[in-house]
Amino acid sequence: MRRARQFALPLLSPRLIAVWRRNFLVWRKLAVPSILGNFADPLIMLFGLGYGLGAVMGNVAGTSYFAFLAAGFAASATMYAATFEALFSAFSRMHVQKTWEAIVNAPMTLDDVLAGEWLWAASKALAAGLCMIAVISAFGYASYPLALAALPVLVLAGLAFAALGLAVNALASGYDFFSYYLTLVLTPMMMLSGVFFPVEQLPGPIQIVAAALPLHHAVQLVRPLLSGVLPAAPLLHVAVLAGYAAVGFYVATVLTRRRLLS
């Protein structure tokens, strides 16, 4: 019975919105530095690499390297924003500030809390992606209206990375634990997913690995959409991201229940 409950599908109430609103209220107080960070980080990388390397490389995959890289960064910025929120910020609320403990004393379940955090981390991811798309648009590299279709992709990617992050969070013993995930999972993913160069440059076996990574699928959707082209095999990419989001959130739920409820 107890085991069955630990592995049950998440059972949610609309009150999970209150968790999202709590985080939003905190964010609103720190919105200016947060938004500046959303712009500054990728912009610095983009100008450094896009202009510097771009001058050496010329066109990549039929477009300027700056545009190629910028589209990749829209996807990776989403990944990092969702991940940092689901790791460091969620851990602080779960473990350090005991915010989750306070919430579940109200008529809220741990599933509600986790789902609220999940949606919140995806929202922050969308904000980070939007900042990148704003930059891309300002430089005239976004082709509307199709570029708008990149937004739901960023939401889906945000949900996928937020879910993975929450699952890691449920296993964390402290903030240092997250270095493993960042260094051993996210950094290689960033290199293998076609953010900096086309995946076709990689040796065949590594391309197979890349094809399993969620960031790869996000890039494969976002880049063509931003340049006004319909992606090849869009349903496959959407399905992989949705799979990571759904399975990831289920795993995160089970692991968090095991950590806090058993």
Next chain:
Amino acid sequence: MPVSQDLALQARNLRKRFGGEDVVCGVDLDIAAGECFGLLGPNGAGKTTTLKLCLGLIEPEEGSARLLGMEVPARAREARAGVGVVPQFDNLDPDFTVTENLVVYGRYFGPGDAAIRARIPQLLEFAGLQGRAEARIQTLSGGMKRRLTLARALVNDPQLLFMDEPTTGLDPQARHLIWERLRHLMQQGKTIVLTTHFMEEAQRLCTRLAIMDRGRIIATGSPRALIAEHIESQVVEVHGPGLGAWMVRARSLAPRFERAGETVFCYAADVAPVIADLRRQRELVYLHRPANLEDVFLKLTGRDLRD
């Protein structure tokens, strides 16, 4: 087992294991509406775990609990709508002001913001935090934070209030203010369940107590009844040089002696012979007092340190 609908809280044979250790082993509770019930025990006795089981936050291996007439954990969400909780450690939101803490917490209960905001002046007044509505949490004293946590637990106007060590870490002024606020809540007819290891707190506030040790309830009753039932009415505490020799000689003067390090406790209904003898001992220092709950507690749970 008969199950009553009128009890604010009922637990039957609750058992919970953590990491192969029995933390709660067969706890029964019957707490009527309007009671202030104290759960006393040394550190690690299982008090907090018992509260969590009663709130339906964790699932017992065995046994059942009914919170406001609803089976938990099955209907815990519904039951907790009528419950307030003051946790052992402050978990106020450090990023928010006093008012924001109350509004944000109120939303977890579902009413609209307007309904929550309408309640806030009353809550601030209750907590003695008028004029602090826009203060940041970091600027509040420990006592103010505790009172805000209490106000936050009342945001849904609960019938039943759980308080886990409500005054631990507070200075006497702050502690007395909390006690006064709790009495006020009792007058309003609210049921209070608190855990504590301050005997004075339990003796002053609680209508009924359960003493818990190693996961079991080892005694239950009103503070007076527990003292009458478990211990002699008078105590003399003695210390000073020559204590050992005096104790051997004085054995016949009182029915029960207990030595803890450099102090001897003599328990008796009539301590006049002990005191008469002590008056002749220049070296020894003594204190005569009525027996209290702490004596009962130490008798039942022992004097060994619990960590």
